[in-house]
Amino acid sequence: MGDVAQxxxxxxxxxxxxxxxxxxxxxxxxxxxxxxxxxLGYVPNLVAGNLAAGESRVIGxxxxxxxxxxxxxxxxxxxxxxxLQGYKLVLMLADTIAQEREAVETLIGLRVAGLVLVGNEHxxxxxxxxxxxxxxxxxxxTHGDAMDMGVGYDTAEATRRAVRLLLARGRRRIALxxxxxxxxxxxxxxxxxxxxxxxxxxxxxxxxxxxxxxxxFGAGPVALGALLARAADLExxxxxxxxxxxGILFECQRRxxxxxxxxxxxxxxxxxxxxxxTPQLTTIGPNAAEMGTEAVDLLIRRVQGQPIRNRxxxxxxxxxxxxxxxx
Amino acid sequence: MGDVAQxxxxxxxxxxxxxxxxxxxxxxxxxxxxxxxxxLGYVPNLVAGNLAAGESRVIGxxxxxxxxxxxxxxxxxxxxxxxLQGYKLVLMLADTIAQEREAVETLIGLRVAGLVLVGNEHxxxxxxxxxxxxxxxxxxxTHGDAMDMGVGYDTAEATRRAVRLLLARGRRRIALxxxxxxxxxxxxxxxxxxxxxxxxxxxxxxxxxxxxxxxxFGAGPVALGALLARAADLExxxxxxxxxxxGILFECQRRxxxxxxxxxxxxxxxxxxxxxxTPQLTTIGPNAAEMGTEAVDLLIRRVQGQPIRNRxxxxxxxxxxxxxxxx
DNA sequence: GCTATGATTTGTAGCGCTACAATGCCTTCC
DNA sequence: GGAAGGCATTGTAGCGCTACAAATCATAGC
Numbered sequence: 001m002g003d004v005a006q007x008x009x010x011x012x013x014x015x016x017x018x019x020x021x022x023x024x025x026x027x028x029x030x031x032x033x034x035x036x037x038x039x040l041g042y043v044p045n046l047v048a049g050n051l052a053a054g055e056s057r058v059i060g061x062x063x064x065x066x067x068x069x070x071x072x073x074x075x076x077x078x079x080x081x082x083x084l085q086g087y088k089l090v091l092m093l094a095d096t097i098a099q100e101r102e103a104v105e106t107l108i109g110l111r112v113a114g115l116v117l118v119g120n121e122h123x124x125x126x127x128x129x130x131x132x133x134x135x136x137x138x139x140x141x142t143h144g145d146a147m148d149m150g151v152g153y154d155t156a157e158a159t160r161r162a163v164r165l166l167l168a169r170g171r172r173r174i175a176l177x178x179x180x181x182x183x184x185x186x187x188x189x190x191x192x193x194x195x196x197x198x199x200x201x202x203x204x205x206x207x208x209x210x211x212x213x214x215x216x217f218g219a220g221p222v223a224l225g226a227l228l229a230r231a232a233d234l235e236x237x238x239x240x241x242x243x244x245x246x247g248i249l250f251e252c253q254r255r256x257x258x259x260x261x262x263x264x265x266x267x268x269x270x271x272x273x274x275x276x277x278t279p280q281l282t283t284i285g286p287n288a289a290e291m292g293t294e295a296v297d298l299l300i301r302r303v304q305g306q307p308i309r310n311r312x313x314x315x316x317x318x319x320x321x322x323x324x325x326x327x
Numbered sequence: 328m329g330d331v332a333q334x335x336x337x338x339x340x341x342x343x344x345x346x347x348x349x350x351x352x353x354x355x356x357x358x359x360x361x362x363x364x365x366x367l368g369y370v371p372n373l374v375a376g377n378l379a380a381g382e383s384r385v386i387g388x389x390x391x392x393x394x395x396x397x398x399x400x401x402x403x404x405x406x407x408x409x410x411l412q413g414y415k416l417v418l419m420l421a422d423t424i425a426q427e428r429e430a431v432e433t434l435i436g437l438r439v440a441g442l443v444l445v446g447n448e449h450x451x452x453x454x455x456x457x458x459x460x461x462x463x464x465x466x467x468x469t470h471g472d473a474m475d476m477g478v479g480y481d482t483a484e485a486t487r488r489a490v491r492l493l494l495a496r497g498r499r500r501i502a503l504x505x506x507x508x509x510x511x512x513x514x515x516x517x518x519x520x521x522x523x524x525x526x527x528x529x530x531x532x533x534x535x536x537x538x539x540x541x542x543x544f545g546a547g548p549v550a551l552g553a554l555l556a557r558a559a560d561l562e563x564x565x566x567x568x569x570x571x572x573x574g575i576l577f578e579c580q581r582r583x584x585x586x587x588x589x590x591x592x593x594x595x596x597x598x599x600x601x602x603x604x605t606p607q608l609t610t611i612g613p614n615a616a617e618m619g620t621e622a623v624d625l626l627i628r629r630v631q632g633q634p635i636r637n638r639x640x641x642x643x644x645x646x647x648x649x650x651x652x653x654x
Numbered sequence: 655g656c657t658a659t660g661a662t663t664t665g666t667a668g669c670g671c672t673a674c675a676a677t678g679c680c681t682t683c684c
Numbered sequence: 685g686g687a688a689g690g691c692a693t694t695g696t697a698g699c700g701c702t703a704c705a706a707a708t709c710a711t712a713g714c
Binding site for chain 2: 044048051066089110131
């Protein structure tokens with residue numbers, strides 16, 4: 001910076017102002033500084049700037065996985081929101097709560113302006129760390145509960161709606177598949193809702209099957225096999241993701257099970273694949289892009305000290321009925 | 328840091344050493360410092376550390392998209408390598424070369440130790456910036472060409488191998504589908520290889536169809552429709568990704584086209600879906616995890632001043648033959 | 655007892671930048 | 685003509701940490 005200042009015949013402070021607060025510097029001075037900077041190939045060191053100013057325009061986010069499209073629209077929503085507000089988004093992968101803890105430590109180490117995490121399941125060390133350092137945090141994909149701020153939708157209610165849809169389509173022997181392993185605890189919230197809604201219809205809620213979250217498409221065949229072994233009269237399944245539902249559809253093709261006539265299949269997540277398969281998948285659409293946008297907006301409002309109406313935002317969901325659950 | 332030092336009854340320098348060079352500090356002192364740090368919720372400010380030491384243990388990467396599994400194994404490979412070496416990986420999404428430029432600016436602003444980019448298609452401003460600041464860069468998913476270092480496989484040769492496989496399975500009227508839009512120029516390398524290999528067999532290489540990279544599964548039906556309009560006698564297609572191939576399989580189901588009897592379909596990328604569908608997809612497996620690992624290893628070797636045998640690493644590929652191209 | 659040696663710990667200076675206050679300079683207005 | 689006010693510019697101090705060298709301590713050998 002000093003070299004640029006000397007070349008332009010001004011003080012270092014004027015160079016700093018030229019980049020940080022251009023309107024403070026007179027037009028001709030600014031142009032002179034920019035010319036010298038360009039000539040010398042000077043790129044401001046944001047690290048030093050952040051350290052001196054104690055502020056950053058970078059937001060940190062963690063993503064459990066990029067294995068499938070689960071977080072695609074969500075991340076796009078975040079990206080759009082940060083772009084609009086002149087911030088940047090850096091992401092770290094965090095498959096497990098231990099990895100999340102490390103990611104949070106690194107992001108806090110980089111002194112990001114705020115954090116967007118996924119889920120409300122964290123390492124105790126993460127929680128106590130976040131309480132001690134005073135950094136704004138949004139937990140997304142959660143509902144009605146958050147350390148600081150939260151964005152999400154009601155997965156219990158979504159489960160109920162899916163069960164009611166299947167009941168309305170004449171199915172009685174309904175199964176719920178959930179994920180386990182990793183940081184998959186959020187799937188377990190669906191179980192009591194499922195059992196309760198089945199009980200209201202006077203039906204047993206015994207068919208709850210869990211599969212490893214690491215299994216992807218392959219989880220479909222595994223879950224279907226296990227469920228058919230438990231209940232040969234199975235009429236419908238609600239899947240934890242569209243990927244598992246797609247895996248079940250593939251397996252049904254191989255086994256000669258007709259969907260939806262023999263078996264109704266409902267997915268979850270409104271991934272692109274759900275509308276491209278045959279039959280098209282009934283699925284629960286979580287308004288993921290809105291969730292990402294809302295998470296970032298909450299964070300930036302908090303960073304900038306603006307008032308926050310709702311600390312916990314419900315972005316809702318849509319039950320998208322398609323062919324895989326019958327007509 | 329001062330607070331922690333005081334709490335532990337040591338000097339700030341010892342706290343610094345505890346985190347940066349644990350082996351320099353006596354066991355009991357180290358434990359005392361760590362306890363105080365934990366109690367006070369102290370997280371070392373990497374920003375200040377970078378500034379003082381002029382080095383960082385964070386590597387920055389850009390990813391074109393997380394829409395589908397394309398970069399899943401690749402990112403896992405990078406993650407594994409950085410974990411092994413005690414580095415951290417932060418990612419930024421960069422769909423276009425303009426977004427890549429911004430991402431690179433931000434990551435350089437954060438003074439990451441090195442950068443891993445995807446592809447060799449960049450904004451001129453990105454290239455000149457990278458030349459000015461002296462930061463190690465690996466370009467992945469490229470072959471035989473890189474600014475600094477490169478990792479990838481030979482997509483032209485892979486295209487040739489796919490063509491030869493289809494020829495060996497008795498197909499003559501073969502089409503190549505490629506992507507366009509965004510930063511998809513790397514797909515065009517496949518075209519001359521396709522035409523050349525077809526010409527060697529005395530066949531026309533006219534059936535090259537391009538689809539928008541933003542289209543995902545939906546690109547399958549679009550491409551298939553266009554190709555059938557151009558050549559009703561179409562016998563085989565080579566797709567730019569497994570997602571497009573899956574879209575074509577779905578469309579074939581709807582149109583009553585038997586795969587592989589009426590049409591052979593080859594995918595690209597060895598995504599999980601390729602082995603779960605019926606019929607299973609023949610696909611080109613790019614050893615993506617190895618590519619990620621190798622990219623990070625190259626970078627870290629360069630950062631640490633170790634000798635680099637090959638500036639350009641070829642991680643190879645595997646042609647995985649399955650049912651979709653016939654037996 | 656005293657020095658040599660190595661292990662551990664501790665000051666000092668400064669990384670590149672920005673907040674803040676202070677300086678200088680030019681108008682404006684009574 | 686001189687004080688007041690506004691604007692552009694410039695010193696000063698310090699952000700939180702680490703490189704480096706200096707200092708301290710423990711142990712061993714003569």
